[in-house]
Amino acid sequence: MDFESIRIFLRVVERGSFTAASVQLDMPLSRVSRKVKQLEDDLGVQLLYRTTRRVSVTEGGRDYYERCLRAEEILLDADRQARALRTDPEGTLRVLVPYSIGLFELEPALAEFHRRYPRVQLVLIYDNSPLDLVEHGFDVALRAGMLTDSGYVARSLGWSHAKLAASPAYLERVGRPQTPHELAQHDILYVGRDAPGLTLRLTNAAGDVADVPIRPVLISNESITVLRQAASGGGIALISTHYIARRLEKNELEIVLPDWHRTDDVELHALYPRRATLDSKVRIFVEFLTEVFTGWRNAP
Numbered sequence: 001m002d003f004e005s006i007r008i009f010l011r012v013v014e015r016g017s018f019t020a021a022s023v024q025l026d027m028p029l030s031r032v033s034r035k036v037k038q039l040e041d042d043l044g045v046q047l048l049y050r051t052t053r054r055v056s057v058t059e060g061g062r063d064y065y066e067r068c069l070r071a072e073e074i075l076l077d078a079d080r081q082a083r084a085l086r087t088d089p090e091g092t093l094r095v096l097v098p099y100s101i102g103l104f105e106l107e108p109a110l111a112e113f114h115r116r117y118p119r120v121q122l123v124l125i126y127d128n129s130p131l132d133l134v135e136h137g138f139d140v141a142l143r144a145g146m147l148t149d150s151g152y153v154a155r156s157l158g159w160s161h162a163k164l165a166a167s168p169a170y171l172e173r174v175g176r177p178q179t180p181h182e183l184a185q186h187d188i189l190y191v192g193r194d195a196p197g198l199t200l201r202l203t204n205a206a207g208d209v210a211d212v213p214i215r216p217v218l219i220s221n222e223s224i225t226v227l228r229q230a231a232s233g234g235g236i237a238l239i240s241t242h243y244i245a246r247r248l249e250k251n252e253l254e255i256v257l258p259d260w261h262r263t264d265d266v267e268l269h270a271l272y273p274r275r276a277t278l279d280s281k282v283r284i285f286v287e288f289l290t291e292v293f294t295g296w297r298n299a300p
Contacts, residue, residue, distance in 0.1 A: 005039040006068050008032055009047060013057055013065050089280040090119035096133065096141035099126045100223035101268070104243050106142075109292045113285075120281055128221060134273055139282055141271045142289070152271040155286055158296025162262035164202075165244050165253045166236040173233070180210035180260055187235030189226045190216035200238060202260040209263060238262060242296060268296055 011021040012032065022029040040047050047061035057065060097106060102124065113122065125138070133141050133152065147154055170187075177183055180202050190198065198219075200212040217235055220226050223243055230237040231252045247253040270286050 002035075002039065002042070005035045005042075007072070008035045009039055010065065010068060010072060012036060012048070012055060013061070017054055088119060089117050089284050091281055092121045092123060093140070093281045093285055094123045094125065094138045095285070096125050096127055096131060096136070096138045098128045098142060098144060100227075100243060101142055101144065102126055103224060105292060105296075106289075109288075113288055116288075117281075117284060120285075133271065139272060139279070140285055142268065143271055144266050144268045147269060147271075151274070153274055155270045155272075155290070157268045157270055157289055157293040160240045160242060160266040160268060160296065162238050162240050162266075163244075163258070164236055164238050164256040164260065165230055165248070166256050167231055167233045167252060168254055170230075170233040170235060171254065171256070177236075177257060180212050180257060183212050183236065183257075184214065188214045188216040189229050189235045189237040190214065190219045191221070191223050191226050191237070191239060192219065193221055194219050201263045202238075202257075203263045204259045204261075210260070240266075268293065 008021065008025065008027070011024055012018055015021045015024060018029055018032050018036070022032045025032065036048065043064075045060050045064070046058050047064060049056045049058060106124070110122065110124075113120075130143065130148070131138070131141070133139070142157075144160060164183075174186060177186060180200075183200065188200070192198075198214050198216065200210075200214055202210045202212065218226065218229055223239055226237045227239055227243055227247070229235065230239070231247055236256050244253050248255070270289050272282050272286065
């Protein structure tokens with residue numbers, strides 16, 4: 001199969017003459033005419049009617065043109081994709097990140113991302129709201145919890161596993177609860193939104209479930225606020241183990257009721273519009289995120 005002859009034939013049909021096609025292709029007229037004739041001979045089918053002024057397409061030529069045009073588009077698209085994989089990513093990448101996830105997990109890795117991809121300008125916006133990516137001009141968003149944006153590509157990064165933690169000073173002062181229901185007598189720091197009848201639902205390895213009614217002394221939709229309050233002795237918090245790991249190592253926090261944890265782990269996703277799947281900046285950043293959040297996939 002002579003792809004050059006096919007390409008020349010497509011341009012002759014589109015331009016309506018051999019002369020116009022030769023100009024577009026920057027090719028001698030004699031070569032254009034010869035290659036089309038060669039294609040017809042190879043196929044054993046007349047593709048074009050020739051006159052002194054113009055060419056027209058035969059019925060068989062029209063069908064062959066339409067099929068070859070679709071094939072050419074597929075080949076060109078494959079070529080663009082391959083070149084996108086080869087090209088060094090560059091340009092601006094706008095990323096929407098919940099504050100705590102950005103601070104605890106993403107920020108420590110930003111220098112390494114810049115070292116690998118120095119031509120990518122990263123615009124990092126902290127916002128806990130589930131903003132529409134396309135409407136607000138974002139390329140990628142990190143989102144924890146249930147997804148409602150079915151129009152986006154979602155790449156799972158891992159899971160958030162939450163346990164109870166408090167500072168040693170608080171536990172020395174108030175005492176350590178021995179059962180989940182004793183939490184009702186403690187100062188609770190709650191990550192979430194204010195609502196009547198708040199309850200902590202906990203479970204253990206045996207599958208037991210405890211629903212503990214609480215009246216928190218602090219409610220915040222931001223984990224970092226609750227974490228800091230817990231470390232300063234403000235009470236007991238149910239919070240992601242990813243966020244408290246460093247504080248546990250420094251003995252600023254300790255686990256309370258170690259056999260119990262939140263019943264439902266929260267999944268973290270990277271979201272991006274479907275149109276961005278061929279953007280090398282998006283592709284390499286999402287792959288980078290899978291490295292950053294390796295610990296979230298290996299969490300207990």
